[in-house]
Each structure stands twice: as structure tokens, then as C-alpha cells.
Amino acid sequence: MSYAWWKFIHLAGVVGFVAAHGTSMAATVLMRRIREPQQVAGVLQLSAATVSAFYVSTLVLLAGGIGAGVVGQWFDQGWIWLSLGLLIGVGVLMFPMARRHFRRVRMILELMETGTAVSQDDFARVVNSGNPVLTAGTGFVALLFILYLMVLKPF
């Protein structure tokens, strides 16, 4: 397969990744402003609906990127290794943070549904407990830096 096709697959993966993950990131930030459990559940559902698309697009992105790197003989340059490392490293770092927060919110909603008494304050405490702005910000900066490495290939 030609370099252009690998690049196409990679970019298609990027589009899917940004669309799926962007929705999830927006949901995380949006959740902080909501106090109505049903609305929070809706936002959570929206985020959950993107999970499969996120995993698939990440795989496509990686496969396309690695394929393009091999065919284009980029693997003797530093930028591609750093990009890969950053993507994996930030993913590994962010995944437990996001998972913990989403799990917490899901748990509180489940508990409320099964009759556990949860005050407004407790609910707000749980919904605000994650640090979505930091998580989303870290991801955004990392993605921008990867974009810089990809486009300018500085080293």
C-alpha cells in the first residue's frame, strides 16, 4: 500500500479520534455545571456512546500512523517516536483519571436510583471531584504538540 493511503488511514483515524474523544471531553467539562442527576446521566450516556468509536479510531490512527511511518521511512527520526510515546504516555496517564471520575459519577447515579440518600452537596462534591479541565487541558496540549511534531518534523 502506498504512503498516501497509510496517511489517509491515519488522518481518518485522527478525525474519528477527535470526534469521539472531543465529545467525551466536552461531556466531562459540561457535567460540572449540571446539578440535575438525570441530565448528568444523559451527559454520561453521551460520553459512553463514544467509547467504541474512540477505541476503534485510536486503533485506526495508530495503525495508519505506524504504517505511514514504516512506508515513509520516518522511524529513523525522533519526532515520530516522541509522538508515539506522547500519545501512549498521555493516554496511560489520563485513562485512570477519567475512568475514576466517570465511575464515581456513574456509581452515585446508580446509588441514587436504588434509593441511597444523596444530598445536593454530596452530589455536587462527586460531580466536581474530578479535574476535568486539567484532564481535558492536558490532552489538548498533548494533541497540539503531537500535531506540531507531525507537521514540522523538527528532529
Next chain:
Amino acid sequence: MSAYSRVIVGAHGSPTSAVAEEVATRLAKQLGAQLVLINVDDTGSGDDVLRAAADRARALDVEAETLHREGAVAESIIAAAAELRADLLVIGDHGMGPDSRFSLGGIPSQLAHHSPVDILVVRTSGPTREHTYRRALLATDGSLTAHQATRHGHAFAQALGAEVALIYVGDELIGDIVLRDTAARLERDGIERIVAKGNPAVQISRHAGDYDLVVVGNKGMTGSRRYIQRAVPSRVAHEAASDVLIVRTVSRSFFDLRPGEGAVVEVDGEKVAAYLHDDGTTYALSARCQHMGCIVDWNSRARTWDCPCHGSRYEYNGAIINGPTTKPLPPVQA
């Protein structure tokens, strides 16, 4: 709420059995319950063993009913417990120590997994114990079945005059909320509350050392999956230093369901989401969420099947209430 009205215990003439008998006898006396001594033996010595056990019970002012059966020990005790409508089965822990936690056999282990009633695992190995329950630890994860277990454990502890504490293992924020709610349900605001981090079985077992009795629900003790991932109550029963009361909170067959109740039951090793409608119609559905294959939970309040992984919800008959799933729960043959 009464604790127990009929206590059944195996009498087999062994030192382990003698400890379990004594605990069961004292409990029957304290709770005003009927004591049933059962011996399963094919050698003909069963009547003598039962007579001696009944005499020991009489010495503690308890008149026991005796029952002799032949055949497989665990199966016979389980059948007798169901037939006699016993509500507590007392067993010794011989062969249930931490070292045997990966073994699948053993009579106590079989009884713990298949008992149709609550089961009290009495520690007969290790240092000599009094088996007098002054401090009980009630474990909860905030689920409806856990509430049942804590309510029951609390009633049991109260009947014995024991102090109780609550433990939740997991997220500290959620734990704080769950334990406050549980304490309020038990109408015990000043109750000791422990939120621990880590593996639930390990943490409960670790804290059990400070108590005489640990109370857990039986969620996760049934089904083929228990061989791969040992359930919390099962591990606690094997590893806790204290005696362990396993409250049967999870229905295990269609026959256990009451009208309007749903439960994930085992049919030929497969998880089935079973629901018994008020009009008597039974529904048997695949318990696997059609989104990513997680096992759904029964939500008794909303009468829905809820996926704990990504929030899909289904009607009692499997129809979709909300996604991310795009397919209903399919019916299965049961």
C-alpha cells in the same frame, strides 16, 4: 425483624463439628430458635453421634431435633436445610483456610456456595476462640443486596447484643455517602464507619481481625465465573480471621423469585436475566448487555435491567429504555 428461627448444624463427631455444634446451640438458645442437628453417614454410627450431640445441646438447655441422612454430605445438608425451612446453617471452616482458597471442593466450601439459607462459617482452625459475638463488622457496597445483608446482620447483632461497625471498600467519597446512608437506614447515626481502599476481600478480611463476626451478602458466590474470579464473600469466608455470616441476598433460581422480582440466575452455567411478572409470566433473557457484553443488574426500584458498565437500560422484558445499546436483551431458553 427476627434474626433466625431454625438453625441447622452438621453433627459428625469431629472436633470441627463439635465447635460448630456448640456455636449453633448457643445461638439457638440466645435467639430462641429451633436447633436441628443433622448427621450424614452411611456407616451406621450416625444415631450414636446424634444422640451424643443432642446430649451436649441439652447440657446447654437446648432441646434439639435430630436428623439422620445417607448419601453425599453437602447435598444432603443442603436438601435438609431447604426441606426443613431452616434459615441459618452453621458450619466449621475445616479446609477453608487462606491456603485452600483456590480449591474448589471441600464440604464447607460446597455448602458455602450452594446453601439455600444464610450460612455462618465458624473458625475452628487456628487459635482457640470464644465465638461469642460482641463486635460485628457489616460489609456493604451500597447495593440493594448489600442493604439486605447489613439489615439482616444488624438484626442478628442486635439480637445477640453485639456492637456493630460498617465497612465499605472503594472510593472514599462514595464510601462516605454509602455508609452515612446505611447508618441512617439502620437508624444508627453514631455507628462506627470504616472506608478502606484496595481489594474489598483483602480489606474486609484484614479488618475482620478486630471483630468477632463479619457479615457479607452472597453476591457473586454462584455461577461458573466464581472459579475464575473468586467473589468477595467467598474470599472473606476463606481468609477472615473472624467467623463469617454470609447472608443469602441473591436469588439463584427461577423458583426463588417473587412476583415483581428480577435476578440474574444461573441456567446451565449461563447468566440469565430472569423476571417473574406480577401476573405470573416469567421472562428469561440473556444477562449480557448488548452493548459490550457486561452482565446487567436488576434495578428493583425501577424494575429495569441496568448495565453497570456504560449505563444501558432495559425494560424487564428486555426492551431498550436507553443506550448506548442499540439491541434489546434477547430471550433465552431456560
